[in-house]
Amino acid sequence: MQNSKTNQNNKVLVVGGGLGGIRTALDLAEAKKNVILIDKDYTIGGLMTQLDRTFPTNNCDLCTIAPHLSESNRQEYIELLTMTTVSNVSGEKGNFSVTLTSKPRYINLERCTACGDCLTHFPGCVRFNPGLDHRAPTCMRYPQATPQAYSIDLDKCEDVEALVKICKAGAINLDDMPINREIKCSSIVLSPGADVFDPSHLDYLGYSNLPDVVTSLEYERILSASGPTGGELLCPSTGKQPKKVAWIQCIGSRGLQKEAGAYCSNACCMFALKEAIVTKERFQKDIETTIFYMDMRTFGKDYELYLNRAKNEFDVRFLRSRPHSILQPDGTTDLTLSYTKEDSTKRFEEQFDMVVLSTGFKTSADTRQLAEKMGIELNSDFFPITEEFNPVVTTKPGVYVAGTFEGPKDIPETMVQASAAACLAAADLPETIVEAQAPKEELVERDVLLEEPKVGVFICDCGDNIGSVVNVDNLVAHAAALPYVAVAKAEGHGCSRSSMEDIRKTIVEEGLNRVVIGGCSPRTHEEKFQDLLQKAGLNKYLVEIANIRDQATWVHSGKPKEAEKKAEDLIAMSVASVVQAHPLEDQTIPMNKNVLVVGGGITGMTAALNLADRGYQVYIAEKSDKLGGLANFLLTTLEGGDIQAFVANMIEKVKSHDNIQVITRALIVDHSGMPGMFTTGMQSGPQMSYRQIEHGITILATGAKSNRPKQYLLDESPLVKTQLETQRYLFENPDKVKQWQNVVMIQCVGSRTKDNPNCSRICCQNAVKNSLAILDINPDARIFVLYRDMRTYAFQEKYYQMARERGVVFVRYDQDKPPVVEAAGDTIDVTYYDTILGMNVTVCADNLCLSTGMIADQESNKELAMIFKLPRTEDGYFLEDHVKLRPVDMPVPGFFVAGTAHSPKLIRESVTQANAVAARAQTMLAQDEISLGATAAIVDGKLCAACLICVRACPFGVPFINADGYSEIDPAKCHGCGMCVSECPAKAIQLMQFEDDRILAKVEQLFERITA
Amino acid sequence: MENFEPVIVAFCCHYCAYTAADMAGSQRLPYPSNVKIIRVPCSGQVDSLHIVKAFEKGADGVYVAGCLDGDCHFKNGNVKAAKRIAYVQKYLEEIGLESERLEMVNISAGMGHRFAEVASTITEKIRKLGPSPIKASASL
Amino acid sequence: MITAERKPLEELIEYIKPFKRILLLGCNECVTVCAAGGRKEVGMLASGLQMARLKSGTSVEIQQHTIERQCDPEYVEELASMIDGADAVLSMACGCGVQQIAMRYKDKPVFPALNTKFMGASERQGVWAERCQGCGDCLLGITGGICPISRCAKQLMNGPCGGSTTGKCEISEDVDCAWQLIWDRLKTLGLTERYLDIIPAKDWRTGGGSGPRKIIREDLAE
The missing domain is CATH 3.50.50.60 (FAD/NAD(P)-binding domain)
Incomplete structure (x- = not known):
């Protein structure tokens, strides 16, 4: 953490640690910019963590982005302050002074090991979300479940001293005080989110007195496996599964009720569809689901298909009507909706078991105050007033907004705005002289290939987490007797500074060439110990972690004998496996920092200008003979913005920019290379002359027709x-x-x-x-x-x-x-x-x-998709990597998509995506080389029968039969899943780090011990 | 036989079931210690050979735990794994082993509860089936 | 390629019952490509046989080995010492490979682990279909590139028969009528007049009707 620089303005303050704020912070950190991320809650995560599943994939998908995030950048560039709010702001763009106030947590995060003893003994006064999971276990998938520690509610604690004593780590600190700190920053991104409309005062809906009338968010919790009903769909009043569920749309939106916003809340139609579909999918097909709506607003990318699925596949019933009231006849648990239909003047009454109110977004009093402190202007609905063509720019220079605080929206749009805000906020940072990084100590790796394996086993007691359940000394003794083990040692907290140093020393002094750590999960700690091995002069892939805490002592604490035996097994298996390990090299390739933007409309030009301003060389390849695209035909926006002036101004900037080269009448004809070093060939100009461009990033902004x-x-x-x-x-x-x-x-x-x-x-x-x-x-x-x-x-x-x-x-x-x-x-x-x-x-x-x-421009998109090997949607638009969480990243690293090439959208929205793409591109451009890890499949050509089974098995189309007649897998393109390995009939392929002999060594070791 | 403690190998996908196992840990959800986890990058990487070798060496049960349908980090590894398991189950029958000793399960990363539950049910099931006839004979 | 499938385990167990040391021999050619007898299947079978043995209370020593091609004498020659150390050989090659081994190592029992099925093509991952019966007098030039001998259940030379409905053969809905395919292809090629030509009765002598066949390339043969 670069705390030493707290007093400098070389950073961005991000307010709000929901999905948007996290995205903004990560984009900045990955682009090597310093960030302070604050949230008023005691862990970060925001509203999404309360959702069971998300549309349109009906998955919780956070896990799919997590592996791409680089741990070290997070630690190095993000300072996270929870339970923290903004008290005061002064200064201006480039030089803000902000006072932050943190509430006391009464727990020292440095010491807390999240062991849970305090919660077990004093459940009343400890606040804990294991990461985020208490509300939605699916979201624990996200390693950002941060901080993974507890907080104490002192007011509820009766025996404070006993509480302090229970913590063996000594992490409970009663003297914790609210802390005010002054920070300086260049720019501020506000993404504090919005509240959900509270329908309690609308008596005709009966929300406050009828238990079976719930809001959509509450219904979401009922569906959730971690919710109050343990994932069963039950009526709150009767505890029985409902047979008929109704949704009523636009509660608190479109200005219909008292205190409702005049705006449409944007996401509720999809939200209701998802809940109705999930109800059918997960529970009984025969539960009747009815949606009472005014207009079904499924305008997002492929959302209409979701609506059609709901209608056709899931038989969700749609009634265009606004029910007049929800009443409960005396002595029953039925809910009676009275409504009229659009083709009738009659009044209908219908009974339902549950009614879900699709409540919209509303700004909260807190965020209004925040806006006031920031000095940004709000509109009549208390959302920020933003620039007409650039919705993340507020009335106050240097202050940007994203997510539902900017206006009601769904997750993909929040993600896009968050990235866009990151891009603009980063632009306000002072020019950093690329610090001549203290030349990293050249780590010399000892060549161990010819050495006999010499394994060191280091076993943690992890405080009481391991040591109180099993006898670590017994484990050490057992490990010491295993083949090839030269040293076995107890290490206390293996990940503590002193233990790490001791392990390093032992490796060097004893000349070890393989290491096993008996401790916690490799998911969280592998990287740390890999770094340690490097420091000790060993290849980082010569370590293996036996997960004896999370997968033994924590789960078998009631049976210490069994736990100890299992821990012995796990350690022995790891030893057997690490003996088979060999040094591996991370695949890295140098990053070419030029950018190719395909398409010279507003989107392409916006992205190009952002990146060119940051000093990157940008090529714009435009198919037609002039810049501007479809916007050349547009005059004004709905809000009255002058599009012609906007486009003209932008074209002027692009043309006069030193770092931008515009290539008109450009037709892309070929493409090769890999992320970070692409070569694209095109014909251009009146003569259609051929040229090639080398670039590390490709941005698709080809627009639509x-x-x-x-x-x-x-x-x-x-x-x-x-x-x-x-x-x-x-x-x-x-x-x-x-x-x-x-x-x-x-x-x-x-x-x-x-x-x-x-x-x-x-x-x-x-x-x-x-x-x-x-x-x-x-x-x-x-x-x-x-x-x-x-x-x-x-x-x-x-x-x-x-x-x-x-x-x-x-x-x-x-x-x-x-x-x-x-x-x-x-x-x-x-x-x-x-x-x-x-x-x-x-x-x-x-x-x-x-x-x-x-x-979509079918022809040219099809052509480009073939040349660049990119997927498209059925209707011909480019298909992003993840509709929800990576809306502008293409599945092929180094490719991004923005604007109407992605799906139809307005200029404001295209500009936002263009900014977002620029931010995402910068996360790659900030690197000098790209590391691809070492887990790749490697073919032994001598064994290969060229049967094509791997070629067909690979989900990413990487293997091919080379000119020598055997299969070849480009390690830079291999995703490391190992599917080719398991299907190869000649056993000619091995997945590095997960080679067959390592997996089988574990199996054999496990049973050798048992049969022995 | 009364004291029979089966040994069960669980091949767990790093992205889901392995994480769920860790989660069961952090929530202190007990399950039988009979289950020994081997981490793999994807359930689709688990080779039929790994499974039969485990049985040959004396496993009483084996299961492969992959992501929920549609959640595979590598598109379809879990689907491939499920097909492979069905294939190996038939082979086990041919060998004379109960195919119930092998199972494919789907667990998302967040399902610590489910991980513990699955581990317990499978252990109970194998306990009822009794020791693997292969192990029983091998130790004769 | 030649396609094959593993024999039922029961049959194989019976073969090797009397023996203690088995050489389980894979082939890295056709049977690897059709996932029947390559290194992977050798491993699977070795494990399966071992388990079956263990289950019956005995055990067996199985050496696993895979060579480039079992149908060539030079490759087979290299096995000499290995075969020496085995009581019997279980070959995972096609019938050609099994015989080559049996010919060379006359005093060693050799058993087939596979049933050799047909000459076929790969339709998609994991699916192989019969395409050729080696009739020795290829008709594909006049039947639009579709073989009525291997693909028509009745091997009709002038089809289709009355059992062809909506393009499928009467033996199964999963089997295309070869003559429908031939007609469709001829239509695409604009050669439908060729369909009217009567193909004379087939002379099966080239197809093995007059005994085992042999090809001799005089320029190469020593």
């Missing part, structure tokens, strides 16, 4: 235009617009159809935007918007509301009964079925605007 389906007389009648054309027409021909009497807009033209199942995301707000623009020119125009679901998410809802207030008529149509459009001389007749009137209505429109949305 505006869709143009042959429907509703488009391209047949001059009166039919796309929304894009309409906007320009309004701008160029206001006089003609003044003549319009009736205008009709049809939504979802070419989107949410069989051929293109996804939602284009941008069209609803486009229709609202153009409607308002038409009314500005011609207030008497009558505008009819024919829609399927209005998806004006988040703050767009306000404009939808405004459009309705100004008289725009919104009429829902059914996909099975689309409007009929006929040319009728100077007008266009649009006939639609009005469900409320129960009859067809024909409008003679002067103009018909079609919301045609976006589609």
Whole structure:
């Protein structure tokens, strides 16, 4: 930890340790920037840790990112302060002074071993989330479950002295005091999250007195394996499994209830879908699930498919209605919902066993105060006012926002904003002179290949954790008698500084060449002991850890004899295995620090400018002959931002930037290399001359196309235009617009159809935007918007509301009964079925605007995907590594995707993704070389039968039959799963670190002992 | 026979079951010490040979613990492992060993409880089956 | 390639019952590729046999070895000392390999561990299908590249028969009608007129009908 620099401003303060804050901190740390991460809670993790599973994968996926995070960077660059809040802020961008106040934890984190004795004896006064798991065990997967220690609630403690005594590590410190500290920083990222709307005061929903009316978050806890019902779905009132569950959407959102926000909370539709699907999936198929909704807003990437699955595969019932009330007839446990349907005027009553209120996001009083202290302005809903094209930039320079504090959103968007904020916050840091790092002591590795194995076994007592259950001396004696063991020793706390030094010395003095540690889990401590071996002059892969704490003494403490025998076995197995270990080399390759950005639209240019400003050489390869992309055709945003000025300004900056080279009319034709050192060939310019670019990072910002389906007389009648054309027409021909009497807009033209199942995301707000623009020119125009679901998410809802207030008529149509459009001389007749009137209505429109949305550029994406070997979604967009947690990283390291190449989105959202990509790219660009670890599969060509089984077995397509006729696996591309190894019929492949002889040595050792 | 303590080898995926085992530890959830864990990078790496060798050497039971469906860090290792287990089970029957002595289980990293539960159920099951006929004869 | 499958363990146990020291011999050629007799399967079988033996209260010494090709005398020659130390050989090669060993080591009992099945192609991971019966007079040039001998259950030269429905053979829904495939392929090639040509009755002498076959390359043969 670089505490010594606390008084310097060379760092970023991140407020809020939820998923977003963690992402921001990790991005900065991996890019070698100093971070202070604070959270008011006593561990970090935020709201996501309360979720059972997440949409659309229905998994808890945190584990899949954890292995990619580098432990050492975390330790070196992040200072984590829990139970800490901001008290005061002064100064300005580049030089803030912040006072942080930490509440007392009464536990010394340095000493606490998380043994749990205090919790066992004084459960009332100890606060503990084993990492994060108390609420959701799935999230313990995340090694960031930090700090893994306890905190004491002194007010609840009756016998303080006894409590202090119980802690053998002496970690309980009653003198702990609130601490104020002054820190300096260059920039601040706020991601304190948001609260969830509390529906208690809405008496007609009965939330406060009917136990079976729960919020969506509470329902999530009921579904969760670690929840109050142990993962069983039970009605709180009866303890029986419900047969009928209903969800009511928009509770606290869209301005419908008292104290509700005017905005749409963005994530609740997907949230409810997930809960309904999981209910069916995990429990009984025959539980009836009904969602009462106003508009299903599944506008995210592939979210529409999720909605379709809910409808078609899981039989979730959708009722477009807002129930009037939830009542409970006396003497029953039923919940009676009364509602009306959209095609009826009758009142219906229906019984349910449970009702889930889909409560939206709301800013909390705490965060409002925080905003005030920071000096950032808030909008009328108390969310920060942000820059029109850049939603993470607040009104105060140097202060950035991300996540649900910025506005209601789901996890992927939070992750994107968090990375984007990291990018911009890092840009405010002072130029760091790359410190001529004190030349690392060249670690000389002893060559042990020809030596007879000489094993040292070091066994920890880990305080009482091991020592109180088993007799460590017995273990030592047993280990000493094993073959090849030269030294066996008890080491107290093996990971303590003094023990580590003792182990190092012993290795050197005794000339050991293999080491076994009997202690805790290799998951947490392997790296530490590997470092130690290196310091002792041994290859770091010559150590093995026998997990005798987590997997023996902790779980068999009630049977100490068995525990001891098992510990003996585990140590013996590790010795047998380490004898077979041989020195391995980490695969590293040098990092080329040039960046190739494919696509010169707003997204590509934003990413390029960010990286070029940091001093990296950037190449923009643009397919057309000019920069700007689709934005060249756009005029204003919904909020009134001037897009043309924005684009022009950006193009100017790009063109004049010393570190950016723009290549227009560029056609990418070939690509080779590996992460960190790619070579891409392209033809460019009028002559299509060929050139190659060497680069370490590739950013895909290829955009999407505006869709143009042959429907509703488009391209047949001059009166039919796309929304894009309409906007320009309004701008160029206001006089003609003044003549319009009736205008009709049809939504979802070419989107949410069989051929293109996804939602284009941008069209609803486009229709609202153009409607308002038409009314500005011609207030008497009558505008009819024919829609399927209005998806004006988040703050767009306000404009939808405004459009309705100004008289725009919104009429829902059914996909099975689309409007009929006929040319009728100077007008266009649009006939639609009005469900409320129960009859067809024909409008003679002067103009018909079609919301045609976006589609992926199939041809060029397909081409690029083939050249770069990248996956795409079914509808042709690039598919990121992890939809939830790595939304801009591609599965191939070194590749990133942003903007509409990822999925349809607005300019603000594209800019945010572009910033995010720049941050993610910098985490790689900050490294001088890329280490790929040593766990790779290696083929023995002499044994190989070239049968192709490995080629087919590899999930990543790495093995190939080389020119010499045997299989070859590029260790730089191998992910190290070992599937080829286990399928090879010639036993020609071995996985380093997990070789067959090492695994079998363990097996044999285990039984040798038993049969002996 | 009454004091029969089976020896069971559990091949555990580093990303899920092995982590779950650690989790069972940190939550102090007891399970029988008969279960000996061998860490592997992915359940898909566990070779049929590793399994039969374990039985040949005297294991009373073996199980392979991989990630939940769809959660494999390497896309489909757990699916491959499950198929392999089914294949080896048939082979065990051919040899004259009860196929119940081998099992595939799926445990996510967070399921410390489930890890302990699985370890206990499998140990109980093997205890009921009695010692492996191979070990019993080998020690004659 | 030649495909094969392991024999039931029971049969193999019976073979080796009288012996104490067994050489279990793999082949790194076709049977490795079809996952029947390579190093991996040698290991699996060794373990299985050992367990079966242990279970019956005895044990057996099994030496595992895999050579490049059991059907070539030079490779087989190298086994001499190893075979010396064994009471019997259990070969995991195809029938050709087993015979080569038996020919060379006349006084040593040699047993097949595999059933040799057919000449086939790999359809996908783990699936092999019969493609050729070695008739010695290849017809593929006129049948659109699809062999009616190995792929038609009736080996019809002028098919299909009446049992072909919706492209499948009457013996099983999983078996494509070879003649449907031939027709489809000829159509793709624009050669449907060829379908009208009657293929004369097949002369099976080239296919082994007149005794064991041999190929002699005079320029190479010594």
